[in-house]
Amino acid sequence: MKKVILIITLLLIWSDPALAGTMYVKSFKARLLSIPSFKGKTVSTVGRGGAVEQLKRKGRWALVEHNGEKGWVSRYSISKRQPMKRVSRLKKSRVKRKARRRASAFISAAAARGLTDYDRTRKGEKGFAVDFDALEVMKSIEINEDEAVTFIAEGVGR
Amino acid sequence: MKNSKVIMLICASLFFLCGTVWADDTVTEFRKRSSDRATEISESDIEAEIQFGEELAARILGRFRAYDNEKATRYINLIGKGLASYSNRPEIEFRFAILNTDSINAFAAPGGFIFITKGTLEMVENEAQLAGVLAHEIAHITEKHIVKELNIKGGDESPLAGFASILGGGTSETMRVALTQLVDKAGEILFEKGLKKEDELTSDKVALMTVTNAGYDPVAYKRLLQGIKEKEEGTEKTKIVSTTHPSYEDRIKAMEKIISREWLNELKYLLVKERFDEYINL
Known part of the structure; x- marks a missing residue:
């Protein structure tokens, strides 16, 4: 009986479910390094969505295996979940913006009476100012991931 | 005798476990990393996060106003989006803007909306330092800090489900x-x-790892904070950031630990000053 308790205890202690199992690369690529440090040599590179088997963790690093090659990867680059496709509210937002303008035109007639319910909820109970036009400008800047990654790579000499 | 052996073995096992856990300093991170959990996040959860982020971003822009400089804004978007590609949230489109204020600060709203103030840019000396600031804000979003701080209870373990449950009602007044x-x-x-x-x-720790992964000198970010501490701590420019953030001293000390532990100061990575000066001319 005591042996059974001992074995169960040891199994519970040693089997950390967070360690073992398949992880997925979330960053656009992940370098597998020879040691758990950026000083290590690149053993292999795995692209986004690539499945790796996590074998061990050390600090911010995970030892993983991919296509028979083992290497250390930053834990911030991998996840237990497969990467999702990019989610965008751009089209909906434009539609909503038009609706907002219509609503604004509608409520402006009653503005003399003070803030309408619509304005009050937009600004919040504390009366924070809002600038949805500047937000639209912010959202209008289109730069794809490849362009941005290449820009950085050129700057840092990679 | 047998009992004592069993107890010794259990003690040894616990000692072994504690040793491995304590060596893994990420477990000392305040919140469990969401990427360590396999909880499913739906597209509608992300949409709800973005919708919430848009509302908050509009308030940030309402409070400080955007700084109208197309060249500089495009530049910080190139750097920010490039850094974000090293993050663990590819489902989010990250967007960056400059705020027209001398206050030294930066903000992140859920859904990928990131702001850096003109005052901060005036303190930044090179692209590596800029990358540090942007990577810090990206980390707030990837680690879902505001979402967790708001503590909205969703239908499952995912903190984002809370947004969806609140916004799911669509147009109702409630x-x-x-x-x-x-x-x-x-x-x-x-x-x-x-x-x-x-x-x-x-966020500082994640930022150090992100900028290093991208190829920037990670120590530059620490130098930026040191520079702000020496020149602006206690002034009007750092009034807000001093009430919303830990002291520069605490942040610098924590960063020094990571830099030392990860041997980041031994890397011969670049600062990229010339390009920064070319684009950031405020």
Whole structure:
């Protein structure tokens, strides 16, 4: 009986479910390094969505295996979940913006009476100012991931 | 005798376990990393996060106003989006803007909306330092710090499900009021109360790893904070950031630990000063 308790205890202690199992690369690529440090040599590179088997963790690093090659990867680059496709509210937002303008035109007639319910909820109970036009400008800047990654790579000499 | 052997074995096992856990310093991070959990996040959860983020971003822009400089804005978007590609949230489109204020600060709203002030850019000397600031804000979003701080209970373990459950009602007045109250609360966190100290320190740590992964000199980010501490700590420019963030001293000390532990100061990575000067001319 005591042996059974001992074995169960040891199994519970040693089997950390967070360690073992398949992880997925979330960053656009992940370098597998020879040691758990950026000083290590690149053993292999795995692209986004690539499945790796996590074998061990050390600090911010995970030892993983991919296509028979083992290497250390930053834990911030991998996840237990497969990467999702990019989610965008751009089209909906434009539609909503038009609706907002219509609503604004509608409520402006009653503005003399003070803030309408619509304005009050937009600004919040504390009366924070809002600038949805500047937000639209912010959202209008289109730069794809490849362009941005290449820009950085050129700057840092990679 | 047998009992003592069993106890010794259990003690040895616990000692072994504690040794491995304590060596893994990420477990000391304040919140469990969401990427370590396999909880499913749906597209509607992300949409709800973005919708919430848009409301908060509009308030940030309403409070400080955007700085109108197309060249500089495009530049920070190139650097920010490039850094974000090293993060663990490819489902989010990250967007960056400059705020027209001398205050030294930066903000992140859920859903990928990131702001850096003109005052901060005036302190930054090179692209590596800029990357540090942007990577810190990206980390707040990837680690879902505001979402967790708001503590909205969703239908499952995912903190994002809370947004979806509140926004799922669409156009009803109740849902709209709930959203407004939530954005008010998030605004208070950003402008007045600040996030947990541990969350800020975690973002600094993640930022160091991100900029290094991208190829920038990671020590540059620490030097930026040191420069701000020496020149501007206690001035009007750092008034808000000093109430919402841990002291520069605490942040620098925490960063030094990571730099030492990860041998980051031994890397011969670049600062990229010339290109920064070319694009950032405020």
